[in-house]
Amino acid sequence: MTLFARHRALLERAVEASKTRSFWTPFPEVPSGKFYGETAREDGKNAYDSLLGYDFDLPGHPQEVRLGAEQSPWGGALGVSYPAASVETLIAASESAAQSWAEVGVEARIGALIEALVRLNGMSFLIGNATMHTTGQAFAMAFQAGGPHAQDRGLEALAAAYAEMTGTAQQAVWEKPQGKHAPIVLEKRWEIVPRGVALVIGCNTFPTWNSYPGLFASLATGNTVIVKPHPMAILPLALTVRVLREVFAEAGLPQDAVLLAADVPEAPITKALVQAPEVALIDYTGSSVFGNWIRANAHGAQVFTEETGVNSVTITGTDNFKGMCANLAFSLSLYSGQMCTSPQNIYVPKAGIETDEGHKSFDAVIEGIAEAVDALLSDEKQAAGVCGAIVNPATLERVSRARESGRVVRDSGETGIGRSATPLIVVTDPEGVAHREECFGPVAFAIPCTDAEAAIVAASDIARDKGAITAALYATDQTLIERAARAFARAGVNLSVNLTGNIFVNQSAAFSDFHVTGANPAGNASLTDTAFVASRFRRVMIRWPKTA
Amino acid sequence: MTLFARHRALLERAVEASKTRSFWTPFPEVPSGKFYGETAREDGKNAYDSLLGYDFDLPGHPQEVRLGAEQSPWGGALGVSYPAASVETLIAASESAAQSWAEVGVEARIGALIEALVRLNGMSFLIGNATMHTTGQAFAMAFQAGGPHAQDRGLEALAAAYAEMTGTAQQAVWEKPQGKHAPIVLEKRWEIVPRGVALVIGCNTFPTWNSYPGLFASLATGNTVIVKPHPMAILPLALTVRVLREVFAEAGLPQDAVLLAADVPEAPITKALVQAPEVALIDYTGSSVFGNWIRANAHGAQVFTEETGVNSVTITGTDNFKGMCANLAFSLSLYSGQMCTSPQNIYVPKAGIETDEGHKSFDAVIEGIAEAVDALLSDEKQAAGVCGAIVNPATLERVSRARESGRVVRDSGETGIGRSATPLIVVTDPEGVAHREECFGPVAFAIPCTDAEAAIVAASDIARDKGAITAALYATDQTLIERAARAFARAGVNLSVNLTGNIFVNQSAAFSDFHVTGANPAGNASLTDTAFVASRFRRVMIRWPKTA
Structure with missing residues (x-):
């Protein structure tokens, strides 16, 4: 045979x-x-x-x-x-x-x-x-x-x-x-x-x-x-x-x-x-x-x-605030952001969002994600099991520099095992430059936006201009989701909407998810x-x- | 509807x-x-x-x-x-x-x-x-x-x-x-x-x-x-x-x-x-x-x-000499060689070939093709109907220069209607240069080769190096045809074998013939x-x- x-x-x-x-x-x-x-x-x-x-x-x-x-x-x-x-x-x-x-x-x-x-x-x-x-x-x-x-x-x-x-x-x-x-x-x-x-x-x-x-x-x-x-x-x-x-x-x-x-x-x-x-x-x-x-x-x-690319999360609302924060905490922590699919920029309306827990201010949203990261990584062994180690020492320097680009909401630390760095979360000025390029590693920039529409525009624009392999959206308004779907489609980036539980924006499954679209600078x-x-x-x- | x-x-x-x-x-x-x-x-x-x-x-x-x-x-x-x-x-x-x-x-x-x-x-x-x-x-x-x-x-x-x-x-x-x-x-x-x-x-x-x-x-x-x-x-x-x-x-x-x-x-x-x-x-x-x-x-x-490319005809033998010559005469004359599929170089063993009409010397083969062109174009109206007109005056200069590249077996003439030029057939030294580049228009170079194998090597080599959209082969030995098929496949050129009658190497039919292979310099x-x-x-x- x-x-x-x-x-x-x-x-x-x-x-x-x-x-x-x-x-x-x-x-x-x-x-x-x-x-x-x-x-x-x-x-x-x-x-x-x-x-x-x-x-x-x-x-x-x-x-x-x-x-x-x-x-x-x-x-x-x-x-x-x-x-x-x-x-x-x-x-x-x-x-x-x-x-x-x-x-x-x-x-x-x-x-x-x-x-x-x-x-x-x-x-x-x-x-x-x-x-x-x-x-x-x-x-x-x-x-x-x-x-x-x-x-x-x-x-x-x-x-x-x-x-x-x-x-x-x-x-x-x-x-x-x-x-x-x-x-x-x-x-x-x-x-x-x-x-x-x-x-x-x-x-x-x-x-x-x-x-x-x-x-x-x-x-x-x-x-x-x-x-x-x-x-x-x-x-x-x-x-x-x-x-x-x-x-x-x-x-x-x-x-x-x-x-x-x-x-x-x-x-x-x-x-x-x-x-x-x-x-x-x-x-x-x-x-x-x-x-x-x-x-x-x-x-x-x-x-x-x-x-290279800049992956984004756009948060305009959710009916599962805790689930969203936990999901994003894992996406940010997994392999310390060293995946081509790891999110980097988090766009949130500056006036905050509506959730199942009531209105959340911009700061409360970012704080919720930071707390979920802390909770996920509270145990040293589990932290190392999620974050892994940092493959290239230059990434540690990049994390240090990123601290200077805004207000640190969650500082990067060590897991205690191997060369490590847990996620840094920095609130940055939308007019700043740090978040406009790929910052490879465990760095998340939280960016206040005028409103939900502006957040979608910013996230889809950077995908189109700088490339992106993933984009995530949290929203409760179906017409807003459809508008966002068109914007991200035109930017050539795959969009994951309202992920909670054991499925993450970082994941790309063979035979179902086409990995990289070829339609923006993140790859042909x-x-x-x-x-x-x-x-x-x-x-x-x-x-x-x-x-x- | x-x-x-x-x-x-x-x-x-x-x-x-x-x-x-x-x-x-x-x-x-x-x-x-x-x-x-x-x-x-x-x-x-x-x-x-x-x-x-x-x-x-x-x-x-x-x-x-x-x-x-x-x-x-x-x-x-x-x-x-x-x-x-x-x-x-x-x-x-x-x-x-x-x-x-x-x-x-x-x-x-x-x-x-x-x-x-x-x-x-x-x-x-x-x-x-x-x-x-x-x-x-x-x-x-x-x-x-x-x-x-x-x-x-x-x-x-x-x-x-x-x-x-x-x-x-x-x-x-x-x-x-x-x-x-x-x-x-x-x-x-x-x-x-x-x-x-x-x-x-x-x-x-x-x-x-x-x-x-x-x-x-x-x-x-x-x-x-x-x-x-x-x-x-x-x-x-x-x-x-x-x-x-x-x-x-x-x-x-x-x-x-x-x-x-x-x-x-x-x-x-x-x-x-x-x-x-x-x-x-x-x-x-x-x-x-x-x-x-x-x-x-x-x-x-x-x-x-x-x-650009250099299309070839390789003649190693035939059981239909008249049919071969008539077929090639039409291929050379059609639209005065201004097709991307028109043959240019004709490779023939210098010792000649075996045919249904007995042995034919190199000169007899080329002469047979030239006579078939003359017969095809003997009537002015039919000549214009086959050759059409010359689209670019520079082609006429190219024909003139090509005359200098060897022994003219059939000179290019006019059909009598429009700006025209009938096929020029020139026997050239294999070591010469004229036949090594595309000479767009009604020009055929006849090239004497050591033997049939050398003719196949020369024709497939030029397709690989200079590009070719078509190649034609006349042969009676099936094992030689299979060897040639491999050589032309490696050169990335489609091969037509033993065409006679109302089907020509120039023709490329949609839904069946892939036109241009993308595997040699004649196109991607x-x-x-x-x-x-x-x-x-x-x-x-x-x-x-x-x-x-």
Whole structure:
């Protein structure tokens, strides 16, 4: 039985889910022995520990030196070294695998790639530990975001690529009538042709979640891929590359269809990879500054990005004040605001709002959120479990500077575990500048607005101008909600309305939520719409007269 | 009954055809009273004549001046003047129509656009005359390419856009299980959001055929469009814009969703339009030199192109020598090589080939083609009917220079009607340079190759390096054909094998042949694959908790 046949039903279910957009996942998000086996937690931790301080093995991978400088935001160096090679060597190895990877065909590639995802799912506790200690995420989140949720996004990309590659006939008979004469009859056949070498540039905070869509989409469509992890978050992607290469080798496919481009902060190689003329596709997650550099310097490559943005919460009223505050407290605290989906600016009418607890002044609204954050983080262990650790020391400096931008309602503190910072909440002058740019990390700016309409205008304007991946709205007036929906739609940002309970604006579910719209500066790629996969390959035809 | 309801069955048939890729067209290509009405031919000619020398009326269109300088390659000035306005005025008018055009929704737009295509089909004789006298095509070709074939491509783009916009759920209920607790239930709704102002830059040779895909795809996906015709081929697109605006007005849609940007060669406005920051989509047909300028100067717009290329014929053997020569003679003569699909380089083994007429030397093969061209063009009227006229005087200079690049086997002559040039056939040194670039017009370079394999390598290499939209192969050895298929697929060019009779490598049929692959330098857009439509719009979601 081929790998494609083995996984066909799963693939078809994934294609269906991506069309209906209702809830579906094949990869359990709960880190429980019930799903992953009784000893999975311990086995995963042991497997992680056994990697620390050793050479990471990637059989057959190009290697000129070994390097690696990862440090856990929870403390300590990982001490793992990876095989590394020059850009020229990596490109040459990738190109040498290109023809056979392209010509094995859609089903062989898709089958192997789903097999790799299923194996990665079985390793989710190991991946969770590797993600935790490279990103600073708390374990529960690292397990979910680094493991099953990333695998969901990978499968979603495979489903989109498969649907697109097989959506039109791969062969046809074309019979053109000629009046009283015999028709002209041609046979036609189409091949899927890849673009070339694809480059996937990972980020420090979500090494697998943000890389899997581009990685799996490019591989599925026949491109060979060079995975360039962030130098401080190599391990989760090195594990991924190893699984892919193992599956490829077992299936008789070219291992070098996927390569790891490890580097260290002192000697980065990303720019050289971007500038290689062989690179035809680039997937990038990171700042708009470097995104602009890529667009200006890539050699004609198609570039897919997720970039800088300013996410907002607009509060115009609620019939569940406590639920709203608790929900926002979690959204602000989760991974200390280091998610691309974390809210930053909180727009509230200066005259306050109406709630189920009566009128609340502007200050009372912000105070309610601050108190909910305090309550959420009152226990040290729970605080660390929600906030995780700060992945980049520069974020701590950013928090310090943000304190100067207004009146501090809730100061940022430490959880007590790892390099940490809890949410800072600052009331800022609407005319100020601090809140007009992304301030990555646990910083919330509360901004008094003339009224509800002005709050919606301010929130949607900044999304349109500076980019945004999420927007949240609390409102009780349905016509105001519909007006807001149009404003945020025009600003190209997805809107979550009146979330309370165990669902948060930060969350983006594969197969249902398109992640990033592509319609504002926060990124041009939407996970996973057809545009994300359709231009990764081309179709080439051969036609000839049909013989009787 | 809405326009969408009226045309729904046609739309669904078009969507089906674009998936099966078998023969289909709703717009008859034969310029006959049987399909278009007994008086259609005469009516169309009279309608055309009545436009000559007058102001072209576009009710409600922005107008600051009137201009127009079209000259028929068949002789005489058209004397038609068009309303024209500054780039600022056009952009402002386009933007003022944007919101209502976006918000009327998919069905209202698609219904109106199909209605416009159906009306344009009814005007095919007028469009045919307008196309003939702006492009230099002979009438029969101008009717087909300017009329029904262009309409086919427009409908194909609408079908692709409709399928893509409706391919995923527009609303969903997302229910996430929570173990023993009640599930989380969200309602979600997605809006189609356009990119902005779209610019369609037409060419002189195929003003409607090459513009309709981008024009109809951008309008269907909610963008407003500014149509920038070539200054010497305005009339066919002015007629198109008028019909669209008429339908929009009747349907209560904003007329300025489509605008005409007329200019004259002395004061071109294309660059200013490309550089306008509001322009988010550009469709362009023309030289790679200007294509590169667009890519370097557009303000972040998504650019779809058809550009320069070198099409080839590779002859390694045939079992129908006369049929091959006659077929190639027509391909070389049709519209005097001014098609983006016209063959230019003819690669033949220097030792000759085996045929149904026995061995033919290299010279005998080229001589056979030259004689077939002579036979095809022996009658002046038929010669003009096949070759048409030369649209740009610079082409005549190019033909003169090409004479110097080798041994002339067949010289270019005149048909006797209009500004004309019949095919020049020159045997060139394979080491020469003339055949290594596009030589637009009626020029064929015959190139002796070491053997059949070398001929395939040369033809596929130039397609990969310089771009190509078509490649033709004549061969009798099936394993050689399969090897060639792989080589041309890797070069990203569609291959036609052993065409004889009434089907030619130049021809590209909507709903079956993807025109341009996007996989070599001859263009990045393929008509009409999903990539051509999917990135013209984005999806934006609103989600909220479902209330019981």
